[in-house]
Amino acid sequence: MPIGAISAHGRNEAAHYVMPLLGVGRAFMRVEIVPPGSATARLHSHSAVDEYYLVLSGRALLRMGSHELEVGPGTLIGKPTGPDLTSHLVTSLGESITVLDMEIWPDRELRSKDIVYYPDQHELLWRGEGWRGAQVFSSLSSAEDLFQHYDDGYVRQDDGSWRSANIPGTAPREPD
Incomplete structure (x- = not known):
């Protein structure tokens, strides 16, 4: 694992976060390899975190809000904060993709409160300093x-x- 990187969620994954130790401040980035038949994450939105995806290789289906669009190498997707703009990339086209996933947090220590909305699962995740929990x-x-x-x-x-x-x-x- 490169210096200044940690594995996502403490799991053994093909994704690593590049941390602010490298001087990028409030930006948290990871390169993620998503195998066929999987997704970058659940369909979700953030209340306090801006998120961007850059497709480095492969093709996938972007679900954003109520829309679906095929994306490929060089596609940059920007998703500002807000509960109405949900997104994720689904590898339903028979190939894996490599994605640079970028999150821009309000603070560099990840203490900001962020509500993550998962419409497919009918759940809310409350995260940030003093908040820990999920609710259906x-x-x-x-x-x-x-x-x-x-x-x-x-x-x-x-x-x-x-x-x-x-x-x-x-x-x-x-x-x-």
Whole structure:
């Protein structure tokens, strides 16, 4: 493994991140070889991380939002932050691809809070300093429920339900 690089997610993979130790600041880059029938990552978006892909070799299918496009060597894909622009590369065309995956973080220490949205799995990943966890959509409550009961005393359960609670400054929530 080259100096200043770590394997992705601590796994034995054909991908290495080039870290800011090399002087690139908030940019984290890795070269990833993706075999046929696989993908660069789950279809996802970031709330705080800009992401770019440069296809170095091979052909793949780019899924970006609701669109699909065949891409090949020299294709540069830019994906700014935001929940509406999901993307990933799928090697469904019978060949592997080599991709330079670049992430631009708000800070060089990776302490920024970032919500990663995975629409295919109906999951959210909460990452950053003080945040560690994933949540499925079915455990989320509606914004209307939150605002209707904003001043009520209750605690949310892991399954998305709630229980009445004695919280200073709030009246206990009554069953709906």
